[in-house]
Amino acid sequence: MKKEKLIVEVVVGYMLKVLKNGIPINKFKIEFACIRHGNYDEFIGLIGEEKPFMIVGDIKTGEIRSENLTQKNTCDFGGLLMAGPSLKKFYVECKKEFGNVIDNDISDDIFESLVHFELTLRMHGNNNNLLNEKEELISVIEKVGKFKSLTINEINDLHEGRKFLNMVKHNNHQFKTYSDGILALNNANKILDKYILTIQ
16 A cells, blocks of 8 residues: 655655755755754744644553644654644645656656655654764664664665665765666665654
8 A cells, every 4th residue: 555645755855856956055055954854843933834733642541632743842753743744845845946857767656755764763753762962874874773683684774775866865876877776766665664763
């Protein structure tokens, strides 16, 4: 069954495509970094859209809240949901700025899969209090890998997915071909699926 796309995958996937094609993103660099690192409260503050109405319950205390919700007092997924309207507004602004970018090497699905790969690792790391603010992905993988008792080979597969993400973001060819990078990403995603390290 095909999974439903998250708005964050579409938006950040588009921005990765912009980066891969050598288009400067200086105008949106801070916003892009906030989303990619999962700093949703900061991102919402930068874009300025209202948060959707949410009700959150605390399993331990039984407390139910609907006001003054932040990413820190819900969870990363709650922060992602609250960022929805801001993500949509940001996407419209980016499309106005950069237009319809065509990439001949990588499909939109692969760009979006790269987003899911990074965000899901960060989300599981944050929700288990493993990460510091603005932690590098190389460290995220090590910490989540240790927490989930992954094998050395499985952690290495995740790092290969990270290398492909870096290849796309920085246009440095860590794989001979994009097909090799896509294969590495697919292998990394199999590890995420195996250990249920996914957003959905």
